Amino acid sequence: MxxxxxxxxxxxxxxxxxxxxxxxNQTTTEKMETKAGITKAAWGNTDGKDVFLYTLTNAKGVxxxxxxxxxxxxxWVSPDKNNKPSSIVLGFDSxxxxxxxxxxxxxxxxxYGNRIAKGKFKIDNTxxxxxxxxxxxxxxxxxxxxxxxxxxxxTQNDSxxxxxxxYTSKDGEEGYPGxxxxxxxxxLTNDDELKIEYNATTDKPTxxxxxxxxxxxxxxxxxxxxxxxxxxxxxxxxTPVDTTLIPTGEIxxxxxxxxxxxxxxxxxxxxxxxxxxxxxxxxLNKKDSSLQKIAALKDSISxxxxxxxxxxxxxxxxxxxxxDGTLSTPGAKKINQHAALxxxxxxxxxxxxxxxxxxxxxxxxEQFHSVTVYKLSVN
Ligand code: BGC
Numbered sequence: 465m466x467x468x469x470x471x472x473x474x475x476x477x478x479x480x481x482x483x484x485x486x487x488x489n490q491t492t493t494e495k496m497e498t499k500a501g502i503t504k505a506a507w508g509n510t511d512g513k514d515v516f517l518y519t520l521t522n523a524k525g526v527x528x529x530x531x532x533x534x535x536x537x538x539x540w541v542s543p544d545k546n547n548k549p550s551s552i553v554l555g556f557d558s559x560x561x562x563x564x565x566x567x568x569x570x571x572x573x574x575x576y577g578n579r580i581a582k583g584k585f586k587i588d589n590t591x592x593x594x595x596x597x598x599x600x601x602x603x604x605x606x607x608x609x610x611x612x613x614x615x616x617x618x619t620q621n622d623s624x625x626x627x628x629x630x631y632t633s634k635d636g637e638e639g640y641p642g643x644x645x646x647x648x649x650x651x652l653t654n655d656d657e658l659k660i661e662y663n664a665t666t667d668k669p670t671x672x673x674x675x676x677x678x679x680x681x682x683x684x685x686x687x688x689x690x691x692x693x694x695x696x697x698x699x700x701x702x703t704p705v706d707t708t709l710i711p712t713g714e715i716x717x718x719x720x721x722x723x724x725x726x727x728x729x730x731x732x733x734x735x736x737x738x739x740x741x742x743x744x745x746x747x748l749n750k751k752d753s754s755l756q757k758i759a760a761l762k763d764s765i766s767x768x769x770x771x772x773x774x775x776x777x778x779x780x781x782x783x784x785x786x787x788d789g790t791l792s793t794p795g796a797k798k799i800n801q802h803a804a805l806x807x808x809x810x811x812x813x814x815x816x817x818x819x820x821x822x823x824x825x826x827x828x829x830e831q832f833h834s835v836t837v838y839k840l841s842v843n
Pocket of ligand 1: 567568578604709743744780782786808
């Protein structure tokens with residue numbers, strides 16, 4: 465294996481890991497004995513800032529790679545039921561893949577994840593106007609949202625590997641009011657959980673909706689459609705949308721509709737009855753902002769299960785409807801429609817224009833805090 469530009473930090477535990485190293489644009493993957501902890505490798509430069517790729521390894525040798533470009537999860541390599549390692553998320557092995565603006569693979573999206581109708585909202589009587597980058601609507605924070613920014617990073621290495629990413633979004637950036645200080649902490653636990661903690665403060669009233677936009681395919685192979693995976697979402701209701709995917713404002717029961725995932729079912733079972741495929745916000749049954757399990761995704765090919773826990777009130781279930789084969793994996797496999805899915809924990813889309821939805825307003829003096837955990841297991 466070629467030696468990557470990597471700085472190993474303090475280390476606690478040992479395990480077998482599957483290491484991907486990038487050097488001179490070449491990527492090599494091999495199994496080796498490694499130690500739990502976090503390493504940092506140079507990964508290029510953009511906007512005059514250095515970009516790094518961090519590798520978080522747990523005691524079992526499971527590895528999650530995260531870049532400070534867009535606070536992006538680029539891979540999550542774990543063994544399947546036959547002990548064969550593969551990544552359960554879509555991603556690229558070089559920065560250039562991300563600079564080509566893929567549809568938010570693995571990134572943190574913000575300041576407002578998902579859509580704001582016509583790119584307009586009011587706070588007190590002041591009207592704010594955002595770029596409309598998705599038909600007539602604003603999507604995922606604008607032309608240069610948090611997914612396209614270089615974040616500051618610091619690492620922590622005790623019993624679990626943890627990466628803290630920070631970004632200050634200036635007053636007026638992408639049309640949003642207030643200087644917003646955001647941190648995202650990623651922690652990979654020894655129970656194969658990827659924990660994501662978001663914190664933010666503002667100096668003017670603003671709106672905020674932060675999520676991670678990882679695309680999962682539990683088989684680890686994009687040639688397998690996610691329509692064969694099985695999903696449970698603990699939501700009795702969802703928010704119907706208009707033809708531009710903006711919520712109509714109604715909160716409708718899933719019972720008797722293709723949106724009923726309250727009992728685990730194959731994703732492909734009723735997708736044909738959903739125009740365009742699933743791209744909807746589910747209103748979670750949880751009644752408060754405690755961390756609770758809200759979804760479980762299972763795949764029989766790999767034996768993997770992904771459970772999702774969140775403090776947030778909603779989840780956007782998106783079946784990769786707009787993936788169309790123009791992008792390829794590092795292994796040169798085409799990423800076709802339904803090659804991966806997203807479970808984006810969030811507040812509801814267009815909340816700033818929907819008084820009945822839980823508020824996304826953040827005021828000076830308030831501390832925004834949310835947590836999402838993706839827990840992987842195999843049997
Ligand atoms: C949205 C989709 C969009 C995708 C990629 C999802 O959060 O709901 O409509 O195509 O992100 O941008």
